[in-house]
Amino acid sequence: MRWARYDHKGKISYGIVDGDTIEEVNGIPWENPEKTGNTVSVNDIKWLPPVIPPTFYAAGLNYAEHVIKTAKRIGKEPNIPEKPDIGYRAVNAMIGHEENVVIPKDAGEQVHYEGEIVAVIGKKAKHLSKEDALSCVFGYTIGNDISERDWQKGDRTMWRGKNTDTFKPMGPWIETDVGDLDKLTTTVKVNGETTIEFPTNNMIFDIPTYISAMTRYLTLYPGDVIWMGAEGASPNMKAGDVCEIEITNIGVLRNTFVAEE
Numbered sequence: 001m002r003w004a005r006y007d008h009k010g011k012i013s014y015g016i017v018d019g020d021t022i023e024e025v026n027g028i029p030w031e032n033p034e035k036t037g038n039t040v041s042v043n044d045i046k047w048l049p050p051v052i053p054p055t056f057y058a059a060g061l062n063y064a065e066h067v068i069k070t071a072k073r074i075g076k077e078p079n080i081p082e083k084p085d086i087g088y089r090a091v092n093a094m095i096g097h098e099e100n101v102v103i104p105k106d107a108g109e110q111v112h113y114e115g116e117i118v119a120v121i122g123k124k125a126k127h128l129s130k131e132d133a134l135s136c137v138f139g140y141t142i143g144n145d146i147s148e149r150d151w152q153k154g155d156r157t158m159w160r161g162k163n164t165d166t167f168k169p170m171g172p173w174i175e176t177d178v179g180d181l182d183k184l185t186t187t188v189k190v191n192g193e194t195t196i197e198f199p200t201n202n203m204i205f206d207i208p209t210y211i212s213a214m215t216r217y218l219t220l221y222p223g224d225v226i227w228m229g230a231e232g233a234s235p236n237m238k239a240g241d242v243c244e245i246e247i248t249n250i251g252v253l254r255n256t257f258v259a260e261e
Contacts, residue, residue, distance in 0.1 A: 004050060014028055014033060024038040053225040056225055058087045063229055084210045089145075093166065103258065116144070118142060120225055126218075133215075144245055146237075178249045184199070185200060186246070190237070
């Protein structure tokens with residue numbers, strides 16, 4: 001089932017996506033929502049991030065090729081993580097499917113995409129084993145972890161490089177039935193041309209490993225999201241570029257890059 005969060009004529013709702021229509025519900029997906037019987041065309045709504053999380057988690061460097069290419073770009077030896085490392089992002093940066101990514105006037109040339117699978121938590125969780133870890137996952141969506149690399153490298157924290165407004169597109173919806181994670185493929189296209197394709201689950205540490213490690217020390221709550229990292233390297237994105245991230249059985253997240261006015 002696909003759960004979308006959307007704006008229709010100024011009203012923000014959750015709904016169930018069925019082809020080109022959305023059926024409105026009262027409530028939120030993981031708390032027994034009730035169908036209203038109202039439907040709307042996807043052409044008449046504004047897509048919103050499918051959840052505004054209580055806490056926005058992001059896996060550290062979690063794909064070997066990405067670690068290697070990142071190290072090469074900055075002239076260092078690659079340091080493959082030996083344990084799951086979790087970071088945090090800011091909800092102010094979130095936008096939805098089809099919204100514009102705004103490149104600030106003073107940004108450098110190295111504005112990059114990172115196509116990521118996102119786990120959406122549906123149950124309160126603490127002290128989960130790896131075997132039970134996915135029991136708290138409601139579904140999955142897609143994230144684009146946009147980075148301005150000069151800021152990321154130069155600031156003592158990543159407050160600008162990762163968390164500038166519009167730098168965290170997520171959507172278009174939450175898919176609750178993705179099937180076998182090992183069978184998913186992530187494909188990124190820029191202006192219609194494929195720039196990278198990789199097995200989504202080809203992670204250094206998979207989602208159950210992360211959730212088990214995280215819940216040893218912290219409590220996950222319904223609505224929390226965990227962005228799981230990305231493979232490879234991105235070209236420099238510029239105004240006018242359209243980035244599409246597709247993950248098998250989930251959907252396509254599409255955003256256009258524009259220059260700040």
